[in-house]
Amino acid sequence: MIILIISGDISLNPGPVKNPCGLCHRPVAKNHRAIYCESCYCWWHIKCANITPTDYKMWGNTDDPWVCPECNSFHFSDSFFNNSYEINSNEENSFSSLSSSLIYQNDTSASDESPSESDVFDQLRELKKRHLMQFTCAYLNINSLRHKFCLIEDLLSSSLVEMLFIAETKIDSSFPDAQFRVNDYHFWRADRNQNGGGLVAYARSDLVCDRKCNLEFNSVESICVDLFVNNRKWLITGLYRPPSMSNSEFSKDFIDTFDKASTKYDNILMLGDLNYDMLVNEKSNTLKDACDVCDLTNLVHEPTCHTKGNNPSLIDVVLTNKSSLCMNIRNFNTGISDVHNMISVQIKGQISNKTTEMPLYVIMIEDRVKLQQFAYLTLKEKPVLQHLIKCFQKHNPDSSGIKVVMADKDIVERDDFKEEFPDASLLICKFHVLNGCLRENHAKSKKNYERGCGVFS
Numbered sequence: 416m417i418i419l420i421i422s423g424d425i426s427l428n429p430g431p432v433k434n435p436c437g438l439c440h441r442p443v444a445k446n447h448r449a450i451y452c453e454s455c456y457c458w459w460h461i462k463c464a465n466i467t468p469t470d471y472k473m474w475g476n477t478d479d480p481w482v483c484p485e486c487n488s489f490h491f492s493d494s495f496f497n498n499s500y501e502i503n504s505n506e507e508n509s510f511s512s513l514s515s516s517l518i519y520q521n522d523t524s525a526s527d528e529s530p531s532e533s534d535v536f537d538q539l540r541e542l543k544k545r546h547l548m549q550f551t552c553a554y555l556n557i558n559s560l561r562h563k564f565c566l567i568e569d570l571l572s573s574s575l576v577e578m579l580f581i582a583e584t585k586i587d588s589s590f591p592d593a594q595f596r597v598n599d600y601h602f603w604r605a606d607r608n609q610n611g612g613g614l615v616a617y618a619r620s621d622l623v624c625d626r627k628c629n630l631e632f633n634s635v636e637s638i639c640v641d642l643f644v645n646n647r648k649w650l651i652t653g654l655y656r657p658p659s660m661s662n663s664e665f666s667k668d669f670i671d672t673f674d675k676a677s678t679k680y681d682n683i684l685m686l687g688d689l690n691y692d693m694l695v696n697e698k699s700n701t702l703k704d705a706c707d708v709c710d711l712t713n714l715v716h717e718p719t720c721h722t723k724g725n726n727p728s729l730i731d732v733v734l735t736n737k738s739s740l741c742m743n744i745r746n747f748n749t750g751i752s753d754v755h756n757m758i759s760v761q762i763k764g765q766i767s768n769k770t771t772e773m774p775l776y777v778i779m780i781e782d783r784v785k786l787q788q789f790a791y792l793t794l795k796e797k798p799v800l801q802h803l804i805k806c807f808q809k810h811n812p813d814s815s816g817i818k819v820v821m822a823d824k825d826i827v828e829r830d831d832f833k834e835e836f837p838d839a840s841l842l843i844c845k846f847h848v849l850n851g852c853l854r855e856n857h858a859k860s861k862k863n864y865e866r867g868c869g870v871f872s
Contacts, residue, residue, distance in 0.1 A: 438463035453480035553759035554686035560584040580653030584613035645764020650680040654687025
């Protein structure tokens, strides 16, 4: 067991990959846009095969065999000089097929569509290019996360969204957090079981955010996250209502939870699959009545769910009490979910970028025996500093006896320290005192110089 642990090569989901892609070797699911190579008998994602969506449709309507780029390439070796080399009687046909495939590859490279346009997240990618600093939140009913996590990881690793909710994850406690974590993102989950339901939420790790379990729904599956966008405090919630839940139970839970949240938050945003078709009044009256009571607006207006043999429905919604602060609603098919589109919304106002330089707040306390304790956070915003002070007080019970606080000249910092430590003397650090003196002396010298020049002129 010890050898296994220290090996560092333990798979969280052991076993062979079913239908691995010929290039990326990730599994090719039945709902992925993929194409089959008649030479090596492997499936290829169209992005890996450098095939545009237009050409993908063309290949779907023809009986001609497709050969992957790997099989199209010539592989030279010393076997050419081997005397045992024999010419295959079918070689002519194989080269004929190869030639036609090579022509197709050249046509693809000359196409007006770039390879990136075959990306399932191309709408989010284009949106992020135009609105780089806007906060983007997305939602998808994925119908089992365990087999499709690699695609979600690609989305998050591309930094196309700041927050993402995934519904119907169909996982339980037997699946560890590490199996679904993504670098640079917070991760929260609310499981039901492996047969249905469940939510997970991702939020960029450099955002000031926190899960609010006390504001989550009792019956409706939910994850609530508190965060700041453009100095506005938001409560953003991902929801999933199972079809078996009664209308009366949903209505009571929805209105009661919203009333509780609205006493603490002015800005509320909800994204979720609530299984009420907003395109049919008879099927959505319960949700519409609840929205009227809570003064919420649905920002999605086109169908989001396409099931075989049924009319398209709009059951994935974006609800908010501040529609004027929301923009760029997106509703598009990714091919990841069986029948659901991904929906997304942007909140007006810039967010901090990962590459932005940020100050580091440090609080240090030194007692009589020279023991030092630290607490630190980044981002120069009032809520961040307040949170830092609260954490410091929580882990340092004796901090109420602090007599002196040293800070820089920033008025926000000085006000916060004054509120939390009213009996302490507030000093400015030596660095800022000396800088202030130097600036004042420089200003006086400049004024005297100008005055002297005026006398001699």
